[in-house]
Amino acid sequence: MAKDLYEVLGVSKNATEDEIKKAFRRRARELHPDVNKAADAEDQFKELNEAYDVLSDPGKRAQYDRFGTVPGAAGGGSPYGGGYVDFEDLFGGGFGMGDIFSSFFGGGGARQAQRREGRDMGVGLRVTLEEVAAGAKKEIVYDRLAPCPDCDGTGLGPDGREVTCPECGGQGRVVTVQHTFLGDMQSATTCKKCGGTGRSVENPCPECEGQGRVPDRQRVTVEVPVGIRDSQQLRLSGFGEAGLQGAAPGDLIVTVRVQPHEFFERDGDSLHARANVSIVQATLGAEIEIDGIFEDEKVQVRIPEGCQNEQVVRVKGHGMPKFRSDARGDLFVHVNVVVPKKVTKKQRELLEQLAADMGEDVPDERTPLQKLRDAFQ
Numbered sequence: 407m408a409k410d411l412y413e414v415l416g417v418s419k420n421a422t423e424d425e426i427k428k429a430f431r432r433r434a435r436e437l438h439p440d441v442n443k444a445a446d447a448e449d450q451f452k453e454l455n456e457a458y459d460v461l462s463d464p465g466k467r468a469q470y471d472r473f474g475t476v477p478g479a480a481g482g483g484s485p486y487g488g489g490y491v492d493f494e495d496l497f498g499g500g501f502g503m504g505d506i507f508s509s510f511f512g513g514g515g516a517r518q519a520q521r522r523e524g525r526d527m528g529v530g531l532r533v534t535l536e537e538v539a540a541g542a543k544k545e546i547v548y549d550r551l552a553p554c555p556d557c558d559g560t561g562l563g564p565d566g567r568e569v570t571c572p573e574c575g576g577q578g579r580v581v582t583v584q585h586t587f588l589g590d591m592q593s594a595t596t597c598k599k600c601g602g603t604g605r606s607v608e609n610p611c612p613e614c615e616g617q618g619r620v621p622d623r624q625r626v627t628v629e630v631p632v633g634i635r636d637s638q639q640l641r642l643s644g645f646g647e648a649g650l651q652g653a654a655p656g657d658l659i660v661t662v663r664v665q666p667h668e669f670f671e672r673d674g675d676s677l678h679a680r681a682n683v684s685i686v687q688a689t690l691g692a693e694i695e696i697d698g699i700f701e702d703e704k705v706q707v708r709i710p711e712g713c714q715n716e717q718v719v720r721v722k723g724h725g726m727p728k729f730r731s732d733a734r735g736d737l738f739v740h741v742n743v744v745v746p747k748k749v750t751k752k753q754r755e756l757l758e759q760l761a762a763d764m765g766e767d768v769p770d771e772r773t774p775l776q777k778l779r780d781a782f783q
């Protein structure tokens with residue numbers, strides 16, 4: 407981290423959270439690639455985002471103040487910290503700071519009538535199988551257009567008021583007439599001044615430029631319900647994009663992504679695991695102990711006499727906890743019979759006796775050196 411993060415934002419070291427937020431928005435407006443055509447505007451915009459990522463998080467900021475650096479910050483790719491949040495716009499296309507700002511700036515390209523209600527937003531949330539078994543609280547950090555704190559989302563500045571748009575007379579559309587050799591052609595376009603709403607704001611709030619919403623980094627804690635399935639979605643009402651000038655906000659839709667586990671494979675409420683048993687345990691039967699999905703959980707597995715390799719032993723009630731229930735699925739233990747790669751002299755003798763008893767011919771295929779070694783064991 408070469409540059410001083412406070413300098414990047416243009417604030418003093420003891421700036422309040424609010425000052426940092428405002429400085430970020432002000433700089434972001436100046437540097438946004440849609441507005442600023444300087445060659446390095448995009449790099450500066452990224453740098454600004456990284457600085458804001460650190461300074462807007464009290465934990466990271468404290469660490470930066472003490473050590474002058476934050477592990478995994480600048481250059482780490484994701485500006486969202488922690489690395490556990492996947493951004494994906496469920497309604498097509500990616501979602502990032504750039505998109506937030508383009509809707510803040512009213513978007514580029516073809517102008518459509520601006521919708522007043524905030525859009526739903528989608529994020530992915532990665533959780534481990536252990537977290538699904540025990541339930542967990544996870545923090546999601548994401549960027550959204552949030553209600554402007556300065557005007558409480560109204561978009562009105564001091565002495566501000568909403569009036570009929572003078573450009574379109576409240577129609578939201580402007581009709582233009584083109585003279586062509588085929589005659590006059592009329593076409594209606596969305597009013598640029600009011601974005602099709604037919605209303606405009608006199609003395610708009612300077613912080614949000616009359617929109618009633620500003621780009622902001624949001625932190626929200628979600629409760630991951632016990633037993634939730636991969637791809638299941640949680641809807642956080644009102645946590646999506648804020649509406650224009652106080653209109654209804656959208657929802658945040660969290661898609662749960664359960665990560666594959668090292669030992670367990672999940673199939674609905676069932677868990678599958680592998681366990682090694684020796685040839686003796688497989689032959690005579692045994693009681694073995696394996697780790698369960700809960701922390702410190704030990705599961706006793708009864709290996710039946712004459713158990714075959716790949717045989718599956720079912721342990722009732724030790725699978726995944728079921729969704730919205732106290733019950734648990736079953737655990738299926740796939741037995742892996744392990745043949746010893748090496749035996750001691752004593753074990754060899756016992757096995758040879760066993761072979762003789764079973765009428766099996768076992769020629770000694772040891773090299774002279776191995777025989778000599780075994781003899782000295």
Ligand SMILES: [Zn+2]
Nearest residue numbers: 571574597600
């Ligand atoms: Zn208008």
Ligand SMILES: [Zn+2]
Nearest residue numbers: 554557611614
């Ligand atoms: Zn405002």
